[in-house]
Amino acid sequence: MTSCALDNSLTNIQWLGRMSSDGLSPSTVKQEMEKENQTPVQVEGIKIEEDSSAVASTSTSSWQDSISERPPYSYMAMIQFAINSTEKKRMTLKDIYTWIEDHFPYFKHVAKPGWKNSIRHNLSLHDMFVRETSANGKISFWTIHPDANRYLTLDQVFKPLDAGSPTSPEHSESQQKRHISELQKNLGGSSCSKTETQNARRKMKPLLPRVNSYLVPIQFPVSQPLVLQSSVKVPLSVAQGASLNSSETGRSSKRVRIAPKILSSEEPSPFLPMLPVKEESQCLGRKEKETKGQADHITGATAGDLILNPKEGRFWDPFRDEHLGRERVSV
Amino acid sequence: MTSCALDNSLTNIQWLGRMSSDGLSPSTVKQEMEKENQTPVQVEGIKIEEDSSAVASTSTSSWQDSISERPPYSYMAMIQFAINSTEKKRMTLKDIYTWIEDHFPYFKHVAKPGWKNSIRHNLSLHDMFVRETSANGKISFWTIHPDANRYLTLDQVFKPLDAGSPTSPEHSESQQKRHISELQKNLGGSSCSKTETQNARRKMKPLLPRVNSYLVPIQFPVSQPLVLQSSVKVPLSVAQGASLNSSETGRSSKRVRIAPKILSSEEPSPFLPMLPVKEESQCLGRKEKETKGQADHITGATAGDLILNPKEGRFWDPFRDEHLGRERVSV
DNA sequence: CGGCTGTTTATAAACAACCAA
């Protein structure tokens, strides 16, 4: 009822103490940073060298990893983590920024200021995020459309300290069997997929850790709109394990690894709280197989995916299409 | 019935004859162009200098204009022009590419190869574009969702040779009154808004010509799903008038002027074929005024806007939200 | 294996509407 206020506030910065040095001084950090579109890149003290070794270590999660490593989550996922961490399941833009910075130091110290632009972009673009106004109409809160909320929280993506996870032990591999089969080919060997868990005290479990330039789907039973303890504000100093595998271990600078959503095909996403799928399937995809491509969005339901995604039939979404760009016709 | 085959084919290239020189040779053009993401920029013969004069000419539509000038339409608009130019209101990706290149030389000779990526991106992103498969399931056609199709065609955006337009004479100004009022301020004077029409023989009428860094809404009566004569494959040599006004006359290279969609506020877009608006308005915008922002999408219906856009209430679109990015939860 | 088609994420940017100094 009232704990959300605590969770949202910008408290808990103890773990930030292990930063390079300052990092808290009002405006001394990032000298040259116009406003939100430049490239600070070099966070003063923190130097982020690329390439070099990078020999399929996957266990060299040193100090840097927890701060320079970009989290394996998409903006959409992080925004959900943030919002779902509150009791009322709503958060202001500023608090979303703060929550993300507090839980993923990468955005506080390494990312270019443009990451906030991306956050706003995601909030607007995805209809899943709905803006609501406080009773007095003074404050704007971002919420997650109830039909779309899977109540994902950061807690859920942390690997247990040992092995057997709360609900499902080690699914991290059971999913991609189907389609990945030979996809592994064009990737430089090293099939790693659950290789991380070693030195991690409570590593972040990538919802879809990458296998080289790929993502390894990980199971995730969300049986009920389970409202886990609003994310314990992870002592980030340990989080951030992420998924660095073999070749071209995605450091953080160039090559902003985009994480495609891998869908499990068949079975309408087990574990996930089945939502009232409107179903309609008017098939119009090329194969209907498991192409995921628009026609069978239902099957391919990623974590953030709304199950109700018949598309076509009806219920598609007309909206957001429109805008011909620069117009307002006439003649 | 059978004329579409003609319209879609890559015929009609006579007008292309006035190009720099070649432009038809299979692969001699653009020497260094990996595949679809490099920057040819300099189309061999055509040199595109920027800045220089640019003194509120708006009438210097010389030869270059028709080829180097980027059309004032968004990809979404052009795709609609292309698809609606066919009789069956459907077109293959390749034909969309061709149609656009044939009608907007900019994309054939100046644009970087990445423009095709953008076309595909738009087709996938906007639910307005629906992919359908031919009976035999061999060919994929892109169509426009019936509830979203305003049947916009390129013909409709061409200014008449003189003044009084077919249906509505000169609305080009009646719309933006409401909100633009003092918006003109932060823009370098020159209130131009209908200054173009002079030397244009049949200039392209920007659906939303820019007023400086602004767009001037233009009326557009689409009373019925009027299926105009499938775009006459304009002799582009004259088209491309576009909207260059005063300061920083958008040449074409840097500063890819993005054309925001200006909504007329009140009146649910006059002229436009009113669609079955589901209406629901649960207001959640900051002011409900005419902020257009999400809450009142209905009022702000641009040319391409689907009127049915209650948002919130129901009918929003769940879809396309989902995808947490890189995941497939578990735990 | 390579190109084409599709889907989705990341970024940058143009603007609009607010808002606080």
Place this chain on the structure above:
DNA sequence: ACTTGGTTGTTTATAAACAGC
């Protein structure tokens, strides 16, 4: 009131990572 600059939102443009064929 008015201006100025930052914040919040919306939308378009591009590039790119991948998946499937």
